[in-house]
Amino acid sequence: MSDPILSVKDMRVTFPVRRGQRFPWSPPRRLNAVNGVGFDLMPGRVLGIVGESGCGKSTLIRAVAGLGPHDSGTVTLDGQPIDYARRTDLQRLRRRMQMIFQDPMASLNPRMTIREIVAEPLVYFCPELNSRQRRHKVIEMLDRVGIAERNMNRFPHEFSGGQCQRIGIARALIARPQILLCDEPVSALDVSIQAQVINLLKELQAEMGLTLIFVAHDLGVVRHISDDILVMYMGGMMEMAPAGELVANPRHPYTQALLSAVPVPDPRVKQQPQILTGDLPSPMDLPQGCLFQSRCPKRIDACATVRPDLTDRQGRLVACLLEDETV
Amino acid sequence: MSLLSVENLQIRFRTGDGLVHAVNDVSFDIAEGQKLALVGESGSGKSQIALAIMGLLAKNAEVAGKVRFDGRDLLSLPASQLNALRAAQIALIFQDPMSSLNPYMTIERQLGEVVELHEGASRAEARKRALEVMEAVRIPDARNRLRAYPHEFSGGMRQRIVIAMALICRPRLILADEPTTALDVTVQAQIMALLDEIQRDLGTAVLLITHDLGVVAGFCDDTMVLYGGRVMEAAPTPAIFDAPGHPYTRGLLRAVPRITDGDVTLSAIPGSPPNQTAAPRACPFAPRCVDAIPACHEMLPDFREGRACIRPVEELT
Numbered sequence: 007m008s009d010p011i012l013s014v015k016d017m018r019v020t021f022p023v024r025r026g027q028r029f030p031w032s033p034p035r036r037l038n039a040v041n042g043v044g045f046d047l048m049p050g051r052v053l054g055i056v057g058e059s060g061c062g063k064s065t066l067i068r069a070v071a072g073l074g075p076h077d078s079g080t081v082t083l084d085g086q087p088i089d090y091a092r093r094t095d096l097q098r099l100r101r102r103m104q105m106i107f108q109d110p111m112a113s114l115n116p117r118m119t120i121r122e123i124v125a126e127p128l129v130y131f132c133p134e135l136n137s138r139q140r141r142h143k144v145i146e147m148l149d150r151v152g153i154a155e156r157n158m159n160r161f162p163h164e165f166s167g168g169q170c171q172r173i174g175i176a177r178a179l180i181a182r183p184q185i186l187l188c189d190e191p192v193s194a195l196d197v198s199i200q201a202q203v204i205n206l207l208k209e210l211q212a213e214m215g216l217t218l219i220f221v222a223h224d225l226g227v228v229r230h231i232s233d234d235i236l237v238m239y240m241g242g243m244m245e246m247a248p249a250g251e252l253v254a255n256p257r258h259p260y261t262q263a264l265l266s267a268v269p270v271p272d273p274r275v276k277q278q279p280q281i282l283t284g285d286l287p288s289p290m291d292l293p294q295g296c297l298f299q300s301r302c303p304k305r306i307d308a309c310a311t312v313r314p315d316l317t318d319r320q321g322r323l324v325a326c327l328l329e330d331e332t333v
Numbered sequence: 334m335s336l337l338s339v340e341n342l343q344i345r346f347r348t349g350d351g352l353v354h355a356v357n358d359v360s361f362d363i364a365e366g367q368k369l370a371l372v373g374e375s376g377s378g379k380s381q382i383a384l385a386i387m388g389l390l391a392k393n394a395e396v397a398g399k400v401r402f403d404g405r406d407l408l409s410l411p412a413s414q415l416n417a418l419r420a421a422q423i424a425l426i427f428q429d430p431m432s433s434l435n436p437y438m439t440i441e442r443q444l445g446e447v448v449e450l451h452e453g454a455s456r457a458e459a460r461k462r463a464l465e466v467m468e469a470v471r472i473p474d475a476r477n478r479l480r481a482y483p484h485e486f487s488g489g490m491r492q493r494i495v496i497a498m499a500l501i502c503r504p505r506l507i508l509a510d511e512p513t514t515a516l517d518v519t520v521q522a523q524i525m526a527l528l529d530e531i532q533r534d535l536g537t538a539v540l541l542i543t544h545d546l547g548v549v550a551g552f553c554d555d556t557m558v559l560y561g562g563r564v565m566e567a568a569p570t571p572a573i574f575d576a577p578g579h580p581y582t583r584g585l586l587r588a589v590p591r592i593t594d595g596d597v598t599l600s601a602i603p604g605s606p607p608n609q610t611a612a613p614r615a616c617p618f619a620p621r622c623v624d625a626i627p628a629c630h631e632m633l634p635d636f637r638e639g640r641a642c643i644r645p646v647e648e649l650t
């Protein structure tokens with residue numbers, strides 16, 4: 007077994023909230039966005055992170071990429087911890103790790119041609135290249151993602167959403183990073199275009215041996231691309247397991263509810279979605295016990311007081327008290 | 334007799350880039366109590382059809398064709414008569430629940446206003462009806478939340494309020510334009526279950542507009558697939574899923590990632606959505622179609638036997 011390429015331990019992110027403060031001078035309340043998430047990522051693997059809006063999945067990977075703050079937690083890249091305050095560490099990180107974003111248009115500079123956009127990482131990461139070599143690499147990369155050379159002096163607004171996402175992928179991969187973080191990369195795209203982009207990502211992942219973190223709210227999409235799936239709820243980890251096992255046999259009540267709610271495109275399947283009742287807890291004032299207790303259909307008394315740890319259950323990690331008792 | 338009958342609807346927009354042909358020659362009927370789905374990707378014209386039925390199209394739109402509701406042509410009706418029908422007979426649910434509620438009005442006023450306006454109800458009567466309908470969409474602690482403002486509710490609760498507002502006058506037809514697209518899956522399941530139950534109880538006809546084939550499969554009797562502003566295929570929902578008769582429908586169904594199947598390559602539809610600034614002369618899907626023959630690029634296919642494709646079903650891949 008090789009060593010993990012990326013290891014995240016006990017990440018915590020909170021944001022100050024000024025609203026609802028008693029006095030202007032009282033300390034701001036904290037919104038708990040990510041509550042102790044950690045995982046090890048082996049080289050060449052694809053980790054999918056799913057959860058509903060506000061569960062902290064994007065905040066988590068933005069913190070890992072150094073694009074957002076975190077309160078505590080460590081990120082280790084190739085066995086060496088990253089100090090996000092140090093410029094050299096960030097440079098090392100960005101050389102190895104790149105990101106693609108949800109809104110393909112908004113993540114490209116509207117005043118740069120796509121040739122300039124895609125060439126920019128080379129200027130920083132491969133300064134030894136001259137402009138002819140750079141141009142050659144840009145053409146090659148754009149061709150790989152399906153953008154013709156004749157279009158490379160155009161501006162982002164001249165491309166469709168799917169094409170802009172391809173350009174974003176080209177920019178992220180041109181300097182050959184080992185890790186690619188994808189933050190909801192296809193949720194803004196139509197179904198037929200979405201499939202094109204997912205297939206492209208899968209091909210590139212296999213060709214370049216990329217390690218991928220794929221964040222999305224659509225379980226079908228995540229299932230398709232991931233080796234392992236991590237399920238988050240209210241900033242905490244509920245379950246982590248190999249993708250096939252998680253979908254076939256979800257162990258955490260939240261994962262079960264989430265899977266049962268995914269609409270099946272088949273009219274003969276009479277779906278019985280588990281309808282969750284109860285409200286989400288306030289991220290400003292998290293409950294003492296399990297994060298999911300207020301909506302959990304299988305709640306027991308102990309759930310209100312004990313926050314379950316993520317424990318290993320036959321190769322999969324589940325954070326549920328019930329699982330502890332039945333196994 | 335059908336409740337709503339749309340005949341040869343054509344919607345064009347005058348824009349800086351020329352005339353955009355958003356909806357071309359679309360016809361369909363909805364009977365009392367029927368649930369019809371309009372499925373299509375962005376730009377397919379599905380939302381514009383709902384707006385045309387309600388008379389809410391943008392000012393630069395040109396509409397042709399007929400939209401008959403209960404025998405009356407809605408497109409030629411003056412605004413005053415159209416207002417009498419809106420909400421009372423036909424209600425529209427929008428995608429984004431926040432922007433369809435007035436942030437300055439309490440929920441009670443927003444709901445009550447509808448019955449005061451359409452049925453001449455008193456304030457007290459309006460409050461009673463608002464409470465009833467809030468309970469019907471299962472807003473917890475409805476009595477105490479009548480005075481709350483939209484921002485005090487979560488996204489799912491707001492969409493329930495929008496549904497409550499659509500239901501308060503017991504309309505005969507509800508147009509639901511992507512009612513769950515802005516919501517999480519667990520909340521989506523709640524809202525679709527609620528719509529289904531209400532539809533059964535009241536016998537309201539529903540036109541569900543969506544891009545999500547999963548939502549359609551669980552809810553609608555019949556499905557119509559749109560592409561480039563044109564009807565590609567229309568059939569009972571099980572037939573659409575079991576034996577799709579149009580290459581676009583087939584491609585769309587294959588492109589949906591399902592949680593049940595494993596690590597297979599999705600079959601994407603190659604190419605990009607059509608440019609609709611030129612008057613349609615050929616099948617809009619032909620440039621992306623795997624089954625296209627030269628004739629597909631030269632003539633408009635007729636809509637026959639539930640599909641608009643010149644190639645026989647047996648020859649499709």
